[in-house]
Amino acid sequence: MTFRRWLTGGLAVCAMTASLWARPGTVTTRSGATYQGEITEAEDGKLIVKVRGIDMRIERRDVASVVFVDDEQADFQKKLVALPPRDAKSRLDMARSAFDKKQYDLSRQAAEAALVADPNSKEATDFLVMIRKQQEIERAPKPADHKPPTGNDPLLPDQPATPNTPAAPGGPVDRKTLSADDINVIKQFELGADENNIRATFNNDVRRRFTNKDGGGSLQDFMAEPVGRQVRLILTRAPEMRNDVRIVSDPASIQQFKKLQPSILGGCASSGCHGGANGGKFVLLTPGDGDAAAYTNFYILTQYAKQIEKSKEFMIDRTAPAKSLLLQYALPTDVADFPHPAVPGYKGMFRNANDPRFKAISEWLSGSLQPVSPDYGIKFTPPTATPATTAPAGK
Numbered sequence: 001m002t003f004r005r006w007l008t009g010g011l012a013v014c015a016m017t018a019s020l021w022a023r024p025g026t027v028t029t030r031s032g033a034t035y036q037g038e039i040t041e042a043e044d045g046k047l048i049v050k051v052r053g054i055d056m057r058i059e060r061r062d063v064a065s066v067v068f069v070d071d072e073q074a075d076f077q078k079k080l081v082a083l084p085p086r087d088a089k090s091r092l093d094m095a096r097s098a099f100d101k102k103q104y105d106l107s108r109q110a111a112e113a114a115l116v117a118d119p120n121s122k123e124a125t126d127f128l129v130m131i132r133k134q135q136e137i138e139r140a141p142k143p144a145d146h147k148p149p150t151g152n153d154p155l156l157p158d159q160p161a162t163p164n165t166p167a168a169p170g171g172p173v174d175r176k177t178l179s180a181d182d183i184n185v186i187k188q189f190e191l192g193a194d195e196n197n198i199r200a201t202f203n204n205d206v207r208r209r210f211t212n213k214d215g216g217g218s219l220q221d222f223m224a225e226p227v228g229r230q231v232r233l234i235l236t237r238a239p240e241m242r243n244d245v246r247i248v249s250d251p252a253s254i255q256q257f258k259k260l261q262p263s264i265l266g267g268c269a270s271s272g273c274h275g276g277a278n279g280g281k282f283v284l285l286t287p288g289d290g291d292a293a294a295y296t297n298f299y300i301l302t303q304y305a306k307q308i309e310k311s312k313e314f315m316i317d318r319t320a321p322a323k324s325l326l327l328q329y330a331l332p333t334d335v336a337d338f339p340h341p342a343v344p345g346y347k348g349m350f351r352n353a354n355d356p357r358f359k360a361i362s363e364w365l366s367g368s369l370q371p372v373s374p375d376y377g378i379k380f381t382p383p384t385a386t387p388a389t390t391a392p393a394g395k
Contacts, residue, residue, distance in 0.1 A: 025068035026101070027058060036102060039066065076106050080113055088118035095127060096197055104135050126194060130252065133367070137259055137360045177285065177292035178299060182378045186295055187247040188235055189374035190254060196226030199248040206244035210234050253368040257298050260364055261288045263357050264326070265297075282315075283383045300382045301326060302373065308338055318373050321365035330358060 027035045027049050035049040035056050042048050047063060049056045076098070083090050095110035108131050114124040178186075191198070207230065211219045214237055222230065234245050250258065265286050282304055285293040304315040306325065317324040325338060332348040333339035340348070350358040 023068045025066060027063060028065045028067075029058060029062045030064045031062070034101070039068070073106065076110075080110055083113075086117050088114040088121050088124060091117060092121075092124060092127065093197070095124075095131075099127075099131060099134070104131055107131050123194060123196075133363055134256075134259075136356070136363075137256075176381075176383055177296040178378070178380055181243070182299075182376075182380060183291055183295045184246055185242075185376050185378060186299065187251055187254070188231070188242060188245065189376055190251040190370060191228065191231065191247065192252055192370075193232070195252060196228035198228045198231070198251075200227050200231050201246045201248060202230075203244040203246065206234065206241050210238050210241060213238060253364070253370070254295070254298065256364045256368045258294050260361055261294060261297060263361070264301075285383070296382075299376075299378065299380065303382065313338055314373075316365065316369070316373075318365070318369055318371055321362065324365055327353075327358065327362060327365070330361075 023039055024037065025039050027039060027047055029035075035051055035058070037056075038050040040048045040050075042057065045060055047058045047060065047066070049058065076094070080091065080094060091110050091114035095107045095114060098104075098107035098110060108128065111124050111127045111131060115121055115128070118124065207222060208219050210233070211217065211222050214233075222233075225233070231245055231247065235242050265284060265288055282300075284297045284300060288294050288297050301315050304325075305312050306315075307313075313323060313325055313328075315325045321327075323337070328336045328338040329340040330349040331339075331352065335352055336348070353359070353362070
């Protein structure tokens with residue numbers, strides 16, 4: 001009897017052998033949290049999952065399931081081989097499911113199998129690219145927590161030591177966020193043209209209303225379309241109905257942003273910089289946990305611009321991603337095309353453009369976002385900070 005079956009059946013564990021331990025796998029808790037890593041059992045009976053070198057101790061009563069990698073891989077391969085030879089869609093569904101669980105090797109296998117089933121599948125080709133990019137992001141070193149600029153930034157180990165510069169005193173940051181309607185609008189505008197496997201709800205019988213108005217086919221035919229296509233058709237042909245189309249999942253570009261957000265916040269949104277009382281007119285919400293904070297931070301980044309000499313430069317420049325201030329301000333001043341304004345001790349988040357974290361942000365800007373900046377039509381005043389005695393920090 002495998003440990004997975006034992007957990008499902010809720011039987012005792014006293015007969016479990018030590019050979020089952022120290023195996024890679026996934027622990028899912030009853031609250032829905034998942035932990036992937038090397039699984040062992042502590043003397044007190046708790047499960048220990050080593051996640052990126054950190055031991056996560058989980059009470060046994062909180063464990064919903066444990067799936068070891070070798071068991072899951074065998075099940076995955078069995079299901080993949082059993083599919084009809086030309087069934088590219090089912091293989092892609094398996095690839096997406098594995099991707100959502102961060103099982104990128106299994107996801108790649110299924111996506112490659114989908115491409116064999118349908119060599120002309122652009123969806124499979126694009127998904128393989130997305131898997132590769134995500135694996136590169138996951139392998140990139142994580143940034144150290146960014147402290148107030150001191151001249152001894154841990155991200156720049158070779159810079160000369162200088163005395164610590166204390167954070168300037170200041171007033172509180174107004175932590176206001178976008179509304180649920182605002183977030184839904186961003187999801188609608190950022191949804192990619194090929195994103196069909198999304199989750200959405202359709203309120204007030206909007207699909208029937210749409211097909212009655214559009215006259216392009218029956219309701220039954222329309223509902224047989226992938227959800228993403230249904231959403232795009234309504235948004236494109238009946239924009240007045242858009243408020244009844246609620247996208248539940250995140251578009252791919254926002255999924256990427258959420259993964260990059262810790263690096264961005266760790267670099268420039270600490271309490272002594274643009275996440276606190278010295279942030280001036282450019283303030284990000286930290287921590288960025290939850291949809292409200294994450295989407296608000298995304299919106300702030302997309303809307304911020306600064307006049308530099310005779311041109312207006314954007315924090316996120318979709319037409320010329322390399323010019324984005326999000327990238328330029330992260331570089332040392334002697335490397336950047338648009339150096340970060342002078343702030344004591346700040347010499348950039350990254351050494352140069354070869355830093356893996358810099359590359360990850362650059363790839364997101366150039367390859368994941370919509371190429372044209374959308375007009376969301378959102379009425380929202382970004383939060384600001386009000387230092388008591390000093391000028392805003394930099395940006």
